[in-house]
Amino acid sequence: EAAVTQSPRSKVAVTGGKVTLSCHQTNNHDYMYWYRQDTGHGLRLIHYSYVADSTEKGDIPDGYKASRPSQENFSLILELASLSQTAVYFCASRVGAETLYFGSGTRLTVL
Amino acid sequence: GQQVQQSPASLVLQEGENAELQCNFSTSLNSMQWFYQRPEGSLVSLFYNPSGTKQSGRLTSTTVIKERRSSLHISSSQITDSGTYLCAMERMGSALGRLHFGAGTQLIVIP
Numbered sequence: 001e002a003a004v005t006q007s008p009r010s011k012v013a014v015t016g017g018k019v020t021l022s023c024h025q026t027n028n029h030d031y032m033y034w035y036r037q038d039t040g041h042g043l044r045l046i047h048y049s050y051v052a053d054s055t056e057k058g059d060i061p062d063g064y065k066a067s068r069p070s071q072e073n074f075s076l077i078l079e080l081a082s083l084s085q086t087a088v089y090f091c092a093s094r095v096g097a098e099t100l101y102f103g104s105g106t107r108l109t110v111l
Numbered sequence: 112g113q114q115v116q117q118s119p120a121s122l123v124l125q126e127g128e129n130a131e132l133q134c135n136f137s138t139s140l141n142s143m144q145w146f147y148q149r150p151e152g153s154l155v156s157l158f159y160n161p162s163g164t165k166q167s168g169r170l171t172s173t174t175v176i177k178e179r180r181s182s183l184h185i186s187s188s189q190i191t192d193s194g195t196y197l198c199a200m201e202r203m204g205s206a207l208g209r210l211h212f213g214a215g216t217q218l219i220v221i222p
Contacts, residue, residue, distance in 0.1 A: 035212075042115070042197055042212030058209065088152060099144060100210070102154040 003027065006091050006103035013110050019078040021106050023091030029101075031094040032074040034058070034066060036087040037105075043090060049074055081110045114138055115200055117213035124188045124220045132216045134198035136179040141201045143181050145172055148195040148215065157183070157196075188220045 003026045013019045025032065031050055035043040045058030047066035055066040063085060065077040078085055088107050092100040116135045124130055134143070142161035146154050158165050158172040160181065165172050169189075174181040181198055195217050199210040 040214070042199070042214045043210075044212070045209060048209070059211075090154065099156040099159040100146075101156070102146075104153050107152075 004091055004093050004101050004103040006089075006106050008106060009104065010107040011109070013078075013081045013108065015082060015110055017081050019081050019085075019108065019110075021076040021078075021089055021091075021108070023074045023076075023103055024072055025074075025091075025093040025101075026072065027093050027095070027101060028071070029093035029095045030071070032068065033092045033094070033100070034064075034074070034076045035090045035092065036060070036085075037090060038087050046076065046089075083110050086110045114202070114211045115198060115213035117196075117198055117216050119216060120214070121217040122219070124218065126188060126190055126220055126222055128188050130185040130188055130218065132183040132185070132196050132198075132218075134181045134183075134200075134213055136181075136200050138179075139203040140176060140179065141203050143174055143198060143200040144210070145181070145183050146197045146199065148197060150194050154197075185218075188218075190220045190222065193218055193220045 005024045007022045033048040034046045037043045046064050049055045049068040052071050067075045088105045090105050091103040094100050114137050118133045144159050145157040160172045160174045162176050169186045171184040195215040197215045199212045
């Protein structure tokens with residue numbers, strides 16, 4: 001069974017602070033993704049990566065950075081957290097044109 | 112505008128009833144997937160269904176690419192089917208894995 005682990009599970013951050021969300025996969029998948037979900041909405045793609053040391057912008061990259069230091073790890077970084085970034089964040093991995101495997105999500109609250 | 116439209120937005124069934132969830136796309140698609148989001152928030156892949164019909168237990172997914180639509184049929188609904196059903200499409204010509212999600216159908220099954 002594919003495994004994608006996110007940390008932390010939840011976090012409260014202050015406006016203007018730095019936040020790092022981490023994702024680790026043991027699937028040996030090349031592709032990794034960060035999505036955000038707002039209450040009552042579907043998921044939107046923030047950043048993704050095809051290979052270690054390379055990241056690509058998704059549909060809503062403003063205010064976010066991503067880092068893929070190894071095949072297994074993919075981080076999402078909020079340098080200056082804002083109220084509008086309060087959401088649930090999901091990491092996912094995928095191999096080829098197959099289904100996505102999601103982590104359990106990180107609930108981020110910015111105050 | 113919204114590229115993926117899901118209907119209905121919400122649905123209440125009595126246990127044992129069937130349901131048909133719809134997903135319509137405004138652009139040409141390469142493939143699409145259906146996901147189930149549990150009430151506590153975690154996401155599970157149901158179908159990777161680029162075209163045609165796939166069945167898994169009580170669930171059947173049908174995608175008609177030419178008509179830009181997909182449906183998810185749930186037969187003999189159970190209380191444990193309650194949650195949110197999300198469809199996501201991969202646009203023709205877009206990078207692999209850039210899924211666009213609908214807002215979801217919230218399903219509540221009552222005894």
